[in-house]
Amino acid sequence: MKKLFILFALFAITAQAQYKIEGTLNPADKFSWVILYKIEGAKQLFVKSGKIENGQFKFELPADAKVGMYRVSYKTEGAGFVDFLFNKEDIRFRFNPNSAEESIHFDSSSENILYQDYIKVVALEQYKLDSLQVAYLKGPSANTEKLYNNQLKEITALQASYVKKAKGKMVEDFIKANNRYNSTSISKDSQAYLNMVVKHFFDNIDFNNKTLYNSTFLVDRITDYVFYMNYSEDEKTQENLHKKAIKDVLGRVKDPVFKKDIVEFLVTQFINYQRVTFVDYLMSSYYDPLPKNIKDQEFLALVKEKTIVEVGRIAPDISWTENGKNYKLSTLKEASNYVLIFWSTTCSHCTREIPLLHSFMKGKKNTKIIAFGMEESSANWKSYIKGLSGWHHILGLNKWENPTARTYQIYSTPTYIVLNSNKKIIAKPQTLEQLQKIISGLE
Incomplete structure (x- = not known):
């Protein structure tokens, strides 16, 4: 009986030690499923999933659940x-x-209540201070300068009061890190002001703080710094600013695993921006020197896959037989430029655009068309290409599953890829009109 009592007592303690995470969506809308993640470095780790019923969901975390930042995701x-x-x-x-x-x-x-209140209150006061700074740059006045000094004292006092309220809480780290640097005197020059903001952007942020590490905070700040704080409309200047900003960021990161995560995050961003040469720079300068045991082979394979047909890359080679003669894309020497088209006879957009392009290409001597037909069978294709003389034609059976189509990551037809004489990808126009404009420029 005594053992049974102890067992019940232990069960009661365990049950009480569980923590509830409850959320309400209003309006409930069409969402029916929610996933709970734990943020670790630059990644989100799956914890559990659950249903949304009548706009509400609930998770229970055990007594030993890790503290830190969590995420609930309700969209796929x-x-x-x-x-x-x-x-x-x-x-x-x-x-x-x-x-x-x-x-x-x-x-x-x-x-969370304290942190949300802090963000709301301090953001408003910071906006007032920034507005005074902007007003001064537009028209300097002693009164604006006085208001700036008073507002700065207000923000300083607010920051100190919230740090005091957060003492001993996890949120204390976030409140301290959120404390933005403000000049002790109003800036007299706009460029000096911008330089000051960039220079002191990370003053209150400890990149080696584990609480900040296991949240979205550092990644969000890095994103702001690299992509928004260091910006130029001039392409070359922008590239140099990015290099400088990334060097600054990664120089602050001591943990090699976190450094790896940050580099992977930045590489992914530049892949999305189709900046393949900068991806190569990041990989060679920061990823390759990382310890071998922490490199992610799946990530390396993904980078190769995602960049293999980006602008700036040499197009993957294609071999085919046409009228009894063997051809290779890499050895073609018929023109100064080539257009590789992935199309299909079952695609209505293709059957509308391909004849228009064929007519447009008449008299164009510097550009050669290589048309890759993605088909389930050869019958319709053979009949259709009879009206497309002067082009190279390649039959790609199994359509979307065709190995060449998969290598080129073809997800829609028609897809146009423009190559120079060395088969380097120089453009990937989205429309026929864009393609025609590019071809006209090349002729």
């Missing part, structure tokens, strides 16, 4: 998530799923 595509801090307490919040970040409100959780 696009931005649809809410981040929150967990430090051994129940959390209840509500939000509009169509504008989650702007509408989230915490009904319980001292950590």
Whole structure:
């Protein structure tokens, strides 16, 4: 009996030690499933999933659940998530799923309520200070300078008061790191002001703080610094600014695993921006020198896959037989430029655009067309290409599963890829009109 009593007592303690994470979506909309993640470095790790019923969901975390930042995601595509801090307490919040970040409100959780209040109050006061600085740059006045000094004292006092309120809480690290540098005197020159903001951007941020590390905070700040704080419309200047900013950021990171995560994050961003040469720079300068045991082979394979047919790369080679003669893309020497087209006789856009392009190409001597037909059978293709004389034609059976189509990452037809004489990809126009403009420029 005594053992049974102890067992029940232990069960009761364990049950009470669980923490509830409850959320309400208003309007409930069409969302029915939610996933809970734990943020670790630059990655999100799956914790559990659950259903959204009548706009509500609930998770339970065990007593030994890791503290830190968590994320609930309610969309399979696009931005649809809410981040929150967990430090051994129940959390209840509500939000509009169509504008989650702007509408989230915490009904319980001292950590999140304090942090949300801090962000809201200090952001408003910072806006007032920035407005005074801008006003002074437009028209200097002693009164504006006086107001700036008073507002600076207000922000300094607010920051100190919130640090005091957060003492001993996890949110203290975030409040301290959020403390933006403000000049002790109003700036007299706009460029000097901008230089000051960039120079002191990370003054209050400790890149080796584990609490900040296991959140989105550092990645968000790095994104702001690299892509927004260091910006120029001049392409060469922009590249140099990016290099300088990334060197500055990675020089602050001591943990090699986190450094790896940051480089992977930045590489992914530049892949999305189709900056393949900069991806190569990041890989050779920062990823290759990393310890071999922490490199991610799946990531390396993904980088190769995602950049193999980007502008600036040599097009993957293609071999084919045409009228009894063997050809290779890499050895063609028939023109100064080539257009590789992936199309299909079953694609209505293709059957509309391909004849228009064929007519447009008459008299064009510097550009040669290589048409890759993605087909399930050869019958319609053989008949159709009889009206497309003067082009190279390649039959690619199995359509979307064709190895060449997969190598070139073809997800829609028609897809146009423009190559120079060395078969280097120089453009990937999205429309026939864009292609025609490029060809005209090359002729």
